[in-house]
């Protein structure tokens with residue numbers, strides 16, 4: 001079977017398309033990586049090309065040494081992935097120390113994995129340590145989250161509470177809350193380490209004035225998490241605008257409401273984020 005026809009590749013391409021349809025991927029904005037299972041590597045291996053040269057990632061973590069990832073390409077547009085996977089995405093293998101990758105399929109004509117591959121790799125390492133089922137890391141330029149990052153404190157607790165309070169089921173979807181990375185230059189090892197420090201505790205991290213990173217065990221869960229966070233952020237922006245710009249609303253979901261919801265939905269709320 002051609003690599004393009006494997007289920008995980010089709011699911012990956014669909015997620016790129018879904019993110020574009022949401023308006024989260026202007027130009028080459030955003031990127032997606034997927035940690036392949038042993039079975040998926042075995043199914044794909046007959047279609048691998050001659051491996052290309054090893055490239056240092058600028059970060060190092062042995063947690064996922066020797067593993068294979070499907071990744072969007074640097075400078076590639078999410079809107080083009082579905083029509084031409086082999087030029088826009090590719091499979092990379094990680095070396096045995098977890099410090100370099102090499103391309104084994106796709107990314108044709110000299111393309112490279114996403115410029116945020118160091119952040120993706122470090123996030124995969126810490127998320128898989130926190131949750132062994134984690135497979136997906138997704139970065140999107142979600143407008144509501146970006147807007148929110150200009151007008152609320154860039155603190156994990158404050159940001160998480162606002163999101164939880166904007167829509168009843170948010171706290172069930174991400175009861176740990178979200179981390180917030182202050183503005184940093186994207187694309188390098190500094191932002192990769194800063195983000196992975198937060199992703200060790202949270203399933204999602206906001207990049208101030210830039211967008212969002214989420215994780216998940218499959219495409220539906222990771223996309224759903226980004227979708228839920230972004231919807232709550234957009235609700236906050238719209239509610240605040242409708243409220244004359246003030247952040248003092250007439251009605252609230254209270255801390256007791258959040259705790260009661262988590263009790264009945266059998267999830268554990270981050271105790272540091274409620275009074």
Ligand code: 2HA
Pocket residue numbers: 028029030031075115116139186187
């Ligand atoms: O252009 O989103 O953060 C891809 C990006 C970099």
Ligand code: ZN
Pocket residue numbers: 029030139140141186210211
């Ligand atoms: Zn970005």
